[in-house]
Amino acid sequence: MVRHLPPEHVTEGEHGRGAEAHRLPDPVGDGIRGREVGHPARPVDLRLLPAALVAWGAAWITVQASAATALGLGALLGGVGALLLGVLVLLHRMMSSDRWVLLAAAQVAVCFVAGGSVALSAHQAHQRVEVTGWEEAVEAEVPVRVELRVVGAPREAARPGPDGAGRSVARARVSAFEHRSAPPDDHMAQGEDAHGTSASRSWRRVHTDAVLLLDADVATELQVGERLHGLVRPIGTEPGDRATALLIPFGVDALTPSSGSLEHEGRAVSRAVEWWSEIRRSVREGTIEASGRAAGDAPELLPGLILGDRSGQDDDLTESMRAAGMTHLTVVSGTHCALVMGAFLGLLRLLRTPRLLGLLLALLGLVLYVGLVDPAPSVIRAAVMGALGALALFSGRRRASFSLLCVCVLGMLIWDPHYAVEPAMQLSAAATAGIILTGARIQDVLKRVLPGILAGPAALALSAQLFVTPVLLPLSGGVTTYAVPANILASPLLPFVTVPGLFGALLSPIVPGLAGGMLWLCGFPAAAIGWIGRRAAALPQAVAPWPEGLTGAALVVAYVIAVVLLTRRLMTGLPSSEPAQSEGPRHAGPRSGPLRRTVLGLLRSGAPVWSCAAVAGALTALVLPGRFPGATGAPEGWSVVMCDVGQGDMLVVRSGVRSAVVVDAGEEPHLADDCLSRLQVETVDTLFITHEHRDHYGGVAGVMEGRVVHEVLYGGSADWTPRAEPELETALDDVPVRRVGPGETSESGRPSGEPPGMAGEEARGSGLSEARVRWQVxxxxxxxxxxxxxxxxxxxxxxxxxxxxxxxxxxxxxxxxLATGDLEEDAARLAILTGGLPEHVDVLKVAHHGAANGGTETLESTTSEVALIGVGEDNSYGHPAPSIRRALEEAGTSVYRTDLHGGIVLRLGEGEIEVESLGAAVP
Known part of the structure; x- marks a missing residue:
């Protein structure tokens, strides 16, 4: 019996190339089609997958370890791998061993070699900062003279400076530094500085990444490629960060353009860098200006959709795109690079360029596009993945696509092991794997119920989302519920923005009128993308929280199993939509719709029940968290919570079943409200506002939202009152507000002798003992x-x-x-001398987000078992400072930070302190 092929599998000999040209990458497509006509299927080539996974694990470990650890691990893995390869060669020559045994042993040897290569690459990166003394200079946190090159376009910092002025950050590459403890070396002798002039100090060459923190008005004058030298204060970063320091200029005009320092690189390189930087600047400025007349949100979105420039987006639009799961559209991602390279390939095909030459020219065009956008590691990573997707689609070698992905991952990790710890790389690799393994098969299914123009984008969005969801969960703490439908609607619009928009951007400095017309037309699909993002973000449960503890872990495991089963089923071939037939004429019968034919095909094929369960399980796991009863429940038996409100403070001390005392409220009302809602706090006995900085009082309106607040007690400077702040005037209308003085005491919570009643029953059911809180200023x-x-x-x-x-x-x-507000070093020292601080507490809220100016005196005089630090992720201040972290470590204090752990939950009971995160267990 011969099985008839469905229309989408018609071969070239029957209907030409048209049906095949629009298919997604399918590494097993040829094998599946071959099996349907009697030939054995060729499975996807997974031989390089173990090596890629081992290399990823080695990179993850070594970039966060020391140079010695990386060297030891690299030598061990590389040595074992080389030994295995040598043994394999001898065995192959001496005896005819089982071929499969040799292949398996070779696979293991390749894994060892790959892991060793990545570890040795990480060792070289560590050695650059350890051997040269740069690490010592950063840890000292004293001003140091540096020479650096700006390698990334300045962008606005997440938070303004202490004076309220805007600040910007820019990626930089430090090439040399001066440090008193650094001895001279062979590259720069003592008595000669980086500019070739006489000096009395020692300079050292170092090639390492850093982040430069500048005033916003100064940053506007910076150009990518510009060389600067001057005095900066370095602040250490976390282990595993590509940037080894945050550099803050020490004084006004501390950094000045470097003269003569480019001689060692050659004047030709200098002129080329300056010339290209000028082109980038003119294209960006021209694109922004030409986009100004577009419709809707297009003026803000077009620079990001085309060149990855989101500087013009307002916070509301940025948050909407994030909640809709569409942020990747507004930065240069692998999708953009694949579209650009695909456009180049298509154009070169129209010009009848030879295949190999066309491929090389398209790659060159992609390199120039990356240089035009920003040759940052994230963009380079996107370009590699995008090129892989385009090549898989157009080269005709679809079966090798997954092997090519593994080779790309290995190459990128060896080149820069820091990619392993970057979420963007993890998401890119997962999405690309999903598209390669399942994209074409999902497209086959969707073509039976959707028009072809929608089936491709829908398959791209679904296959990518299936694989990236497990990666997104620990990053976001929830599921972007509408990401798949939003991306299905928006993805078909992106090519109509990126490809013609790029040509418009290139023309904007030369022919601004023509460029303005092109970008005006591109503005309509761009505005539609913005509209989709805003509408999806406004829907209920746009970001659905993921359940905690065992429930969440079980759902993740169930989801991964479901995706594995579904992928296996898709890779081994889905059934035809037509029933199997014998030779001879077909009997006429009632016609059935495409959806009915698809379902009947699945049932008649004898597909295992588990494959259908896998589909249902995968889709259920996507939407279940937003509806699960425990997803928004308060942590059982919580006593104290440090809320994650970004670069700010908010401490919640439980005083009853649904009541608490709150100290500060962060800067954003919605974050304060979200935290209290998660904890199911309905009554605030006392709200303390420690002082007049917005990152402590800005979220007060969120505390008031839908809750009973008995009183507001505040401190701060003598001439300040919360009612003077415009955003608090309405929120505090019906609440007693007064300044509190030193020595004042009070109690909150239900007295222990009060009959429990219903509240007591609820308390016992929630794991909360009948508690009360005493406080003293x-x-x-x-x-x-x-x-x-x-x-x-x-x-x-x-x-x-x-x-x-x-x-x-x-x-x-x-x-x-002990809650210490933002108390700084001088005031803390005076308080200690006058007996103004307790000698021991169980939990200490570290002052001023762990800033260096908080000093270590408080940490040394007031010992604690647990320290809490409210600090924003990737904040531009360098909080918490290495000196604070070091002092806490030396004191034996367990430190928990909101930038690393999210909201921090403490359970105080039975003689011990239990700590966990609002999203996951804290290590």
Missing amino acids: WLAHQHYPEPNDNSLVVLFELVDGEAESQSRGGRDDPWRL
Whole structure:
């Protein structure tokens, strides 16, 4: 019996190339089609997958370890791999061993060699900063003279400076530094500085990445490729970061253009860099100006959709695109690079360029596009993945696509092991794997129910989303519920923006009128993309929280299993939509729709039940978290929570089943409201506002949202009151607000002798003992010139009403927590000298987000078991400072930070402190 091919599998000999030319990359497509006509299927080539995974693991470990560890691991893995390869060669020559045994042993040897190569590459990166003394200079946190090159376009920092002025960050490459403890070396002798002039100090060459923090008005004058030299204060970064330091200019005009320092690179290189930087600047400025007359959100979106420039996007649009799962459209991603390279290939085919020459020219065009956008590591990564997708689609070698992906991953990790710890690389690799393994087969299914113009983009979005969701969960703490439908609608519009928009951008400096017309036309699909993003973000549960604990872990495992089963089913071939027939004429019968034919095909094919369950499980896992009863429940038995409100402070101390005392509220009202809603806090007994900085009072309106607030107590400078802030005037209308003084004490929560009633039953059901909170104001200065020094310092004592009086947590031995606001070093030192701070607490809220100017005196005089730091991820201040982290480590204190752990939950009971994150367990 011969199985008839469905229309989408018609061969070239029957209907030409048209049906095949629009298919997605399919590494097993030829094999599947061959099996349907009686030939054996060729499975996808997974032989390089173990090597890629081992290399990724080695890179993950070594970039976060020391140079010695990386060298040891690299030598071990490389040595074992080389030994295995040598043994294999001898065995192959001496005896005719089983071919499969030799292949398996070769596979293991390749894994070892790949892991060793990546580890040795990481060792070289570490050695550049350790051997040269750069690491020592950064840890010292003292001003150091550097020479650097700006390698990334300046962008606005997440937070303004202490004076409220805007700041910008730019990627830089440090080429040399001067440090008193650094001895001269062979490259730069003592007595000669980086500019070839006489000097009395030692210079050292170092080639390492850093982030430059500048005032916004200064950053506007920077050009990519520009060389600067001057005095900066380096602040250390986290292990694994590509940038080894955050550099803050030390004083006004501390950094100046470097003269004569490019001689060692050649004047030709200097002129080329300056020439290309000028082209980039003119194209960007021309694109922004030419996009100004476009419709809707297009003026903000076009520069990002074409050149990855999101500087003109407002916060509301950026947040909407994030919630809709469409952020990747507004930066240069692999999709953009694939479209650009595909456009070059298509144009060269029209010109009848030879295949190999066309491929080389298209690659050259992609390189120039990357240089035009920003040759940052993330863009280079996107270009590699995008080129892979375009080559898989147009080269005709679809079966080798997955092997090519593994080769690309290996090459990128050997070139720069830091890619392993970057979420963008993880997402790109997962999405590309999903498209290669399942994209074409999903497209085959969708073509039966959707028009061809929608089936391709829908298959791209679905196949990518299937694979990236497990990666996104730990990054976002939730699921972007409408990402798939939003991307299905928006993806077909992207080519009509990126490809013609790129030509318009290139013309904008030369023929601005023509470029303006082209970008005006591109503005309509760009505006539609913005509209889709805003509407998707406004839908209920746009970002659905993922359940905690075992429930969340079980769902992740179930989801991964479902995706694996679904992928296996897709790769082994889906059934035809037509039933199997014998030779001879077909009997007429009632016609059925494409959806009905697809379902019947699945049922008649004898497809295993587990494959259908895999489909249902995968789709259920995508939407279940937003509906799951435990997804938004409060952590059981919580006592204290440090809310994740970005670069700000918000501390919640539980005083009852649904009541709490709150210290500060961060800067954003919605973040404060989200945290209290997650904790199911309905009543705020007392809200403390420690001082007058917005990152402590800006979210007060969110605390008030839908809750009963009994009182607001504030500190800060003598001439400040919260009611003077315009955004708080309405929020505080019906709430008692007063300044609190030193020594004031009070209690919050239900007295232990009160009959439990319904509240007591609920408390026992939630794991909360009948608790009360006692607090005392230790410091409440008003007259320091620095507002931070006028912060309230409040000591909390948490009493478990059901605990024995003398037991841990009982009335005679309560848990103690000290909240220190933004108290800085001088005021803290004076308080210690006058006995103004307790000697020991169980939990310490570290002052000023762990800034260096908070000093270490408080950490040394007030010991604690646990330290909490409220700090924004990738903040531009370098918080928490290495000196603070070092002091806490030396004191043996367990440190938890909101930038690393999210919201931090403490359970105080039974003589120990349990810590977990609002999203996952804290290591």
